[in-house]
Amino acid sequence: MVKLFFLLSGENETLPYAELIAILEAENLNFSIIEKLDQVMRLEADNNCVKAVSLRSAYTRICARELFTCEANDEAITKCLNNIEFRNFINENDSFAIRVKRVRNYAEKASVMKYESKIGKLILKKTKTRVNLVRPDNIFIGILTSGKFIFGLKIAIIHPKPFGERRPKEKPFFHPSGMPSKLARSMVNLARAKRNDLLVDPFCGTGSTLIEATYIGCRTVGLDAQLKMIKGCIKNLEHFNISPEGVIHSDARKPPLAKVDCVVTDPPYGRCCSTMKSTTKRIVEETLDVFNSLLDKGNKICIASPKSIDLSIIGVRIGYKHLESHFVYVHGSLTREIAVFEKR
Numbered sequence: 001m002v003k004l005f006f007l008l009s010g011e012n013e014t015l016p017y018a019e020l021i022a023i024l025e026a027e028n029l030n031f032s033i034i035e036k037l038d039q040v041m042r043l044e045a046d047n048n049c050v051k052a053v054s055l056r057s058a059y060t061r062i063c064a065r066e067l068f069t070c071e072a073n074d075e076a077i078t079k080c081l082n083n084i085e086f087r088n089f090i091n092e093n094d095s096f097a098i099r100v101k102r103v104r105n106y107a108e109k110a111s112v113m114k115y116e117s118k119i120g121k122l123i124l125k126k127t128k129t130r131v132n133l134v135r136p137d138n139i140f141i142g143i144l145t146s147g148k149f150i151f152g153l154k155i156a157i158i159h160p161k162p163f164g165e166r167r168p169k170e171k172p173f174f175h176p177s178g179m180p181s182k183l184a185r186s187m188v189n190l191a192r193a194k195r196n197d198l199l200v201d202p203f204c205g206t207g208s209t210l211i212e213a214t215y216i217g218c219r220t221v222g223l224d225a226q227l228k229m230i231k232g233c234i235k236n237l238e239h240f241n242i243s244p245e246g247v248i249h250s251d252a253r254k255p256p257l258a259k260v261d262c263v264v265t266d267p268p269y270g271r272c273c274s275t276m277k278s279t280t281k282r283i284v285e286e287t288l289d290v291f292n293s294l295l296d297k298g299n300k301i302c303i304a305s306p307k308s309i310d311l312s313i314i315g316v317r318i319g320y321k322h323l324e325s326h327f328v329y330v331h332g333s334l335t336r337e338i339a340v341f342e343k344r
């Protein structure tokens with residue numbers, strides 16, 4: 001086990017932390033939480049965590065091996081830096097760069113450059129290395145957040161670009177109900193989906209969930225009650241070279257399936273996408289009920305709906321264990337609840 005820290009996106013207060021934990025649980029990795037700070041999670045964990053998080057996460061920006069954490073003041077930082085034997089972490093003649101980031105307004109802008117230069121000079125003094133800001137062999141990361149300074153050696157930087165390339169508007173078949181690819185990915189992670197699992201989206205629409213689940217190695221099936229959505233979904237999947245197990249024109253409440261490993265879905269809200277003479281609440285109730293008998297004990301459903309329908313209460317009433325809920329603001333009249341349920 002090693003000490004690691006992860007810089008998380010600030011897009012949502014709870015989702016980035018929950019997604020990280022869900023990935024480690026899905027991959028059966030050993031970990032214990034040291035501390036949750038604003039946009040930073042400190043863990044003691046298996047080294048393989050970094051690979052899993054880099055491959056899967058939507059909301060993790062940087063993974064690093066922690067060298068120290070201290071109060072964010074000059075005296076404490078200098079003392080900790082002086083105690084580090086940098087030669088143990090950087091080879092002779094290798095190059096390095098220091099990147100200090102401040103989360104929100106936890107430190108003044110000027111302290112970023114001040115610490116980058118101070119740490120750089122100290123490493124040069126203690127080792128036979130050189131600075132290279134363009135293609136460094138090693139990157140040391142410092143983060144100023146929650147009154148603390150967390151410092152370590154970068155293991156992975158995760159670029160959010162691929163999610164941008166799969167935004168609803170970038171897909172050949174666009175529909176305004178399409179879910180942002182990052183949110184779809186985080187829901188797949190929250191459902192603790194594993195490689196080779198059969199993941200079903202009973203309201204697949206434009207296919208966002210199926211695409212993200214395929215990228216982490218799941219087998220997928222999509223259902224949708226509207227033929228035009230099925231055709232559009234197939235077009236999108238072909239565009240990304242994705243071959244699902246099936247995309248089926250079917251009512252979510254009568255799935256032609258015998259058994260599934262996990263469910264990730266976003267039922268219609270009756271705004272830009274019709275509830276077809278029903279209501280969101282009834283569709284959610286009926287779908288959760290039907291899928292309860294198709295899941296094995298311990299398997300999960302991650303489902304999104306407008307906050308106003310109280311997803312967690314519905315799921316519990318049907319017999320699921322409610323694991324967690326997160327709230328995602330969309331606009332003035334819509335905040336989504338993303339709930340995760342476990343089959344008892």
Ligand SMILES: C[S@@+](CC[C@H](N)C(=O)[O-])C[C@H]1O[C@@H](n2cnc3c(N)ncnc32)[C@H](O)[C@@H]1O
Binds near residue numbers: 180
């Ligand atoms: C909110 S959209 C899903 C969006 C999808 N997650 C995406 O990213 O494109 C809901 C979808 O449910 C479909 N739908 C509505 N009622 C349904 C039902 N009873 N069974 C299956 N699909 C239904 C709609 O056609 C629509 O495509």
